[in-house]
Amino acid sequence: MARAATTSDVFNAIAEPQRREILVLLRAGERPVTELAQALGMTQPGASKHLRVLRKVGLVRDRKAGKQRLYGLDARQLRAVHEWTGGFEGFWNESFDRLDAYVQGLKQARQKE
Amino acid sequence: MARAATTSDVFNAIAEPQRREILVLLRAGERPVTELAQALGMTQPGASKHLRVLRKVGLVRDRKAGKQRLYGLDARQLRAVHEWTGGFEGFWNESFDRLDAYVQGLKQARQKE
DNA sequence: GCATCATATGCCGATATAGGCATATGTCAA
DNA sequence: TTGACATATGCCTATATCGGCATATGATGC
Secondary structure (H helix, E strand, C coil): CCCCCCCCCHHHHCCCHHHHHHHHHHCCCCEEHHHHHHHHCCCHHHHHHHHHHHHHHCCEEEEEECCEEEEEECCHHHHHHHHHHHCCCCHHHHHHHHHHHHHHHHCCCCCCC | CCCCCCCCCHHHHCCCHHHHHHHHHHCCCCEEHHHHHHHHCCCHHHHHHHHHHHHHHCCEEEEEECCEEEEEECCHHHHHHHHHHHCCCCHHHHHHHHHHHHHHHHHCCCCCC
């Protein structure tokens, strides 16, 4: 079944590195498509498609400004991701300590595949 | 070019809902593959494949325990995601306020497509 | 209307994915 | 060794994805 549609899931939407880049760029303020495309070194249709995904998920909103269409950040959905990962906060320290020993013993045995 | 390999990017690895579920389950402690498969209502090979992805990214580690192989959480990588989304923390409140007005005006116009 | 600029869509191809199923590998115990 | 159990791999199919390219839609100004 391939994978859940990128347009329905924020996690999936930000799985694409270029889309993450777009979000970062938009932190500096609203931008038209062309400018984003240029900044990321991709084609205009390419940028439009990524923005479409981001828009469907709600990470981005657009606004007409003359001939242009300005895209702006809507980070509310990112909060969900932040909170989900936050649910593991106790673990990214704890697991480190508690499991350190056996990680050592594991090091050479696996590592591959 | 399809998409970046799920095995090289944490964002991609957690883009899969069932893999996220696995991580959540592992918060309760180490678990063998079969138990995870059962808990998630998927086949054993299915669970093994997801675990393989999670292992390659480093979100999970395994340990032999008799016949079984226990999988345990290694949440360190999730910290990166947490911090990346945290970089938008100022925006998921601010954007709400600042853009509220035009969101209203937008509501009926788009919404679809 | 028409020309121009800005953006979106459609179609294509290459690739990756997830899931199902059979089967291989691995590990223990007798 | 053999058998039983646990897990991993391989092969297959259906589907999604991203990127490129051409082109359609949209908006502006003349």
